[in-house]
Amino acid sequence: MTSPTLHEIPSEQAPMALLLEADPSTALIAGYLQDGHCVVARQSDVTVGAYVIKALAANTWELMNIAVAPELQGQGIGALLLHHAIDQARQLGAKRLELGTGSFGHQLTFYQRAGFRVVAVEPDYFLQHYPEPLFENGLQHRDRLRLALEL
Numbered sequence: 498m499t500s501p502t503l504h505e506i507p508s509e510q511a512p513m514a515l516l517l518e519a520d521p522s523t524a525l526i527a528g529y530l531q532d533g534h535c536v537v538a539r540q541s542d543v544t545v546g547a548y549v550i551k552a553l554a555a556n557t558w559e560l561m562n563i564a565v566a567p568e569l570q571g572q573g574i575g576a577l578l579l580h581h582a583i584d585q586a587r588q589l590g591a592k593r594l595e596l597g598t599g600s601f602g603h604q605l606t607f608y609q610r611a612g613f614r615v616v617a618v619e620p621d622y623f624l625q626h627y628p629e630p631l632f633e634n635g636l637q638h639r640d641r642l643r644l645a646l647e648l
């Protein structure tokens with residue numbers, strides 16, 4: 498299998514099925530795609546991963562979504578996308594890249610390995626912003642952590 502290549506694409510071509518792996522709300526995804534930058538990873542012409550970043554303020558960008566096809570996770574594609582997102586944000590003038598994520602799970606290791614630090618907790622975020630309960634590893638997501646990386 499060849500290494501994936503990364504490509505920025507117009508938001509209307511964003512791979513919704515993949516983005517839903519990271520965020521189960523079509524409405525929220527559609528919202529941040531409007532003013533976000535979407536980059537996909539392609540392997541042998543197949544889209545295998547994606548991320549979306551958008552500006553929050555002049556110097557601060559947010560990683561809104563990052564996802565890899567379930568059958569290809571754990572092979573480094575996520576790390577490739579994450580480091581590309583960090584570089585892109587820096588090139589777009591960001592001094593800080595933020596993200597929100599659940600308070601448990603392998604995603605926390607994934608982000609902290611890239612240097613992100615926990616900067617805040619948003620209690621009950623997933624209860625208030627999603628109509629259906631979100632479960633992972635048999636545990637319900639309730640609180641969201643804010644993570645940030647100084648660039």
Ligand SMILES: CC(C)(COP(=O)(O)OP(=O)(O)OC[C@H]1O[C@@H](n2cnc3c(N)ncnc32)[C@H](O)[C@@H]1OP(=O)(O)O)[C@@H](O)C(=O)NCCC(=O)NCCS
Binds near residue numbers: 564
């Ligand atoms: C988070 C995600 C993008 C990481 O992508 P990936 O291609 O699997 O990442 P990598 O292969 O670069 O793995 C990085 C590390 O993440 C961890 N990891 C990734 N997938 C994992 C899984 N399914 N279970 C446990 N750990 C996992 C591993 O610790 C891995 O470290 P290692 O190198 O020591 O094995 C991917 O798991 C994913 O798409 N998950 C579903 C969507 C999601 O949760 N997005 C983030 C929302 S906050």
